[in-house]
Amino acid sequence: MFSHIFMYNLKTIFRNRPAIFWTLIYPIVLSTLFYFAFSNLVNAESFEPVGIAVAESSELAAETGFYSALASVSDIDGTAEKEDIFRIQTVSQEEAEELLKNGNIAAYIFYDDGIKLAVADSGFGQTIAKIFIDDYLQASSTIHTILSDNPQAADQGLITDLAQRKEYLTQASDSASSPDTTVIYFYALLAMTCLMGSTVAVEEIIKLQANMSPLASRVNLVPVAKFRVFLYNICATILFQMVVILLVLAYLMFALQIDFGAKTGFILLTCLISCITGVFFGTTVSVGFKNTGIKYAITIGGTMLSCFLAGLMVVDMKYIIQESAPIIGYISPANLITDAFYSLYYYDGLSRYFENIILLVAYSVVMCVVTCLVMRRKKYASI
Amino acid sequence: MEICVKNLVKRYGNLVALDHFDLEINQGEVFGLLGPNGSGKTTAINCILALLKYDKGTIDVMGKPMSPDAYDTKRNIGVVMQNVAVFDELTVRENIDYFCGLYIKNKKERVGLVEEAIEFVGLADYRKFYPKKLSGGLLRRLNIACGIAHKPKLIIMDEPTVAVDPQSRNNILEGILKLNREGATVLYTSHYMEEVEQICSRIAIMDKGRIIASGTNSELKSLIRTGEKISIEVYGMDSKVIEFFKQLPGVNSVDYTDNKLTIKSQRGKNNLVSAVDYLKSNNIEFSRIYSELPTLNDVFLEITGKELRD
Numbered sequence A: 001m002f003s004h005i006f007m008y009n010l011k012t013i014f015r016n017r018p019a020i021f022w023t024l025i026y027p028i029v030l031s032t033l034f035y036f037a038f039s040n041l042v043n044a045e046s047f048e049p050v051g052i053a054v055a056e057s058s059e060l061a062a063e064t065g066f067y068s069a070l071a072s073v074s075d076i077d078g079t080a081e082k083e084d085i086f087r088i089q090t091v092s093q094e095e096a097e098e099l100l101k102n103g104n105i106a107a108y109i110f111y112d113d114g115i116k117l118a119v120a121d122s123g124f125g126q127t128i129a130k131i132f133i134d135d136y137l138q139a140s141s142t143i144h145t146i147l148s149d150n151p152q153a154a155d156q157g158l159i160t161d162l163a164q165r166k167e168y169l170t171q172a173s174d175s176a177s178s179p180d181t182t183v184i185y186f187y188a189l190l191a192m193t194c195l196m197g198s199t200v201a202v203e204e205i206i207k208l209q210a211n212m213s214p215l216a217s218r219v220n221l222v223p224v225a226k227f228r229v230f231l232y233n234i235c236a237t238i239l240f241q242m243v244v245i246l247l248v249l250a251y252l253m254f255a256l257q258i259d260f261g262a263k264t265g266f267i268l269l270t271c272l273i274s275c276i277t278g279v280f281f282g283t284t285v286s287v288g289f290k291n292t293g294i295k296y297a298i299t300i301g302g303t304m305l306s307c308f309l310a311g312l313m314v315v316d317m318k319y320i321i322q323e324s325a326p327i328i329g330y331i332s333p334a335n336l337i338t339d340a341f342y343s344l345y346y347y348d349g350l351s352r353y354f355e356n357i358i359l360l361v362a363y364s365v366v367m368c369v370v371t372c373l374v375m376r377r378k379k380y381a382s383i
Numbered sequence B: 001m002e003i004c005v006k007n008l009v010k011r012y013g014n015l016v017a018l019d020h021f022d023l024e025i026n027q028g029e030v031f032g033l034l035g036p037n038g039s040g041k042t043t044a045i046n047c048i049l050a051l052l053k054y055d056k057g058t059i060d061v062m063g064k065p066m067s068p069d070a071y072d073t074k075r076n077i078g079v080v081m082q083n084v085a086v087f088d089e090l091t092v093r094e095n096i097d098y099f100c101g102l103y104i105k106n107k108k109e110r111v112g113l114v115e116e117a118i119e120f121v122g123l124a125d126y127r128k129f130y131p132k133k134l135s136g137g138l139l140r141r142l143n144i145a146c147g148i149a150h151k152p153k154l155i156i157m158d159e160p161t162v163a164v165d166p167q168s169r170n171n172i173l174e175g176i177l178k179l180n181r182e183g184a185t186v187l188y189t190s191h192y193m194e195e196v197e198q199i200c201s202r203i204a205i206m207d208k209g210r211i212i213a214s215g216t217n218s219e220l221k222s223l224i225r226t227g228e229k230i231s232i233e234v235y236g237m238d239s240k241v242i243e244f245f246k247q248l249p250g251v252n253s254v255d256y257t258d259n260k261l262t263i264k265s266q267r268g269k270n271n272l273v274s275a276v277d278y279l280k281s282n283n284i285e286f287s288r289i290y291s292e293l294p295t296l297n298d299v300f301l302e303i304t305g306k307e308l309r310d
Ligand SMILES: Nc1ncnc2c1ncn2[C@@H]1O[C@H](COP(=O)(O)OP(=O)(O)O)[C@@H](O)[C@H]1O
Pocket: A382, A383, B012, B015, B017, B035, B036, B037, B038, B039, B040, B041, B042, B043, B044
């Protein structure tokens, strides 16, 4: 019975033109438009290095490794090179504070029982500076510990490993500014693709609630429990949506050459969880409203709004939300999804990533329960 | 008894859609539920099938109370709803196979049943067609095939012939009789009295949510006073003539509209000859003349005071 219902439902979804349009064609067209818009953008105004300051101190001067790492990615001689991320001024602590307050620099580095970073507010420059320092500190302390515990480690390629990581960091921060701004757009676009699964889920409910379509009346008359049909159909919907996401992801990665980082497994997990969230968002809306037009307006509109807030059209939106209404960042599913991708890309640790994933799972469970509670009704007052 | 409904009351807000509705359908019958649009036929069927909540009454199907999870009962019911209910994205064959598969687990058996159903509704040439490409009549046939492919013991059909061309209609009606001969009990609703008269062994006439009369075709007709109806096309006539006809023995009513004279007489009376004689001897011109037995429309008219089809 499972395969019968599942396979036929898969067939109906794959042959459903509007579903294919909203879930597959629309994201691909949009991503292509983005791609061309951004490649123009990147060509037109090449990346401006982020202005930062170094507050002079003897302790900092002793950190020669740090200085050379910083210098390798900075414009110190006044001639901007392509790989330069930072433009550095070396000043006193007071001057640095002044520059930061006036907004002349994005951050300054100082020494206070270790290398520290002072930032005024968040933004790209700040993020990049922070990544750089975090990464440097992590790398250097790892080297220290490993070398003291196990002197042979140096021979075993660990140092080169870390050096490569630095390279990676350089690339990451490099792209974090030019193509990297655009990567946020593509995260939001992936989030949109996941959430567009809600439109397919809307249809699933219409096909099951007897007061919503004649077809559903017929399905309610068969000797199979409605919940079973629902469960099998939703499995098919999720599979469909995953296939769509993989196609979009493949298009972004291979056709448009967007770099999503190396954690492919986690990216796929994010897609799966997001896709489930999208599907249950759709079923919840669909059981909640009787009018089909309203269902689609809410799922498509909600998805687009949520993605807009997550930076789909205006990338700064993500920061504006983080600054002025952080609560939306926790509610809006697209924000959670983009943030999950974002943290996979930028952070080595997974705690921020899992924070997002856990919230998404929690929302999915709540929406699934709501759907089931409404669907439990078996007889209708009016058809 | 296949269906037993007692005292069913269903309200939509203030509107009483079913008003102490009773229905008893025996095994092997083709039972007709005849009523004008809005009389409550669909509502009654939806209640019987446990799709609709109702306010009062009891419903038993195949000897058991009907409920949404009476799956053993549902397995033996085939339903053809008033509205076409098929998947637009599945072909004719796939649609029938999908629904049949929800009743029949054995795949081999199912393949045979699906083919049989396709032949039965005459859609063999349209197996691979999508519903959007089918004409109204063919779509209705597909709708029927989806409902009956699993060979149910009880078939419920709600106006399956609405908006269907005459050829498809005859095809459908003959099919219903065939299913009945093969052992199925049929509940058939319609607002076309001709159809009901043609195929139903027992008929209930309903109006405003109530059964107003039920029985066999002839039982229903014997309920009313009219036994014979004479219609004559006459051109130009005065009230004297109408008076004369009214005085003929056993005449219940005389009506003259649109050049058509209608004389209704009681059962057992035959006034055709005297009517023609009178017209001839008074040199009144007439063209067509015919005598007919009362129809279910006359039954409906006499009980409710209005035509079945307004
Ligand atoms: N969902 C509904 N809400 C309110 N009134 C309804 C609804 N469905 C049917 N009715 C009313 O109930 C009555 C019976 O309708 P219905 O059962 O569809 O009649 P039939 O099938 O005989 O044409 C009609 O007056 C109709 O307007």
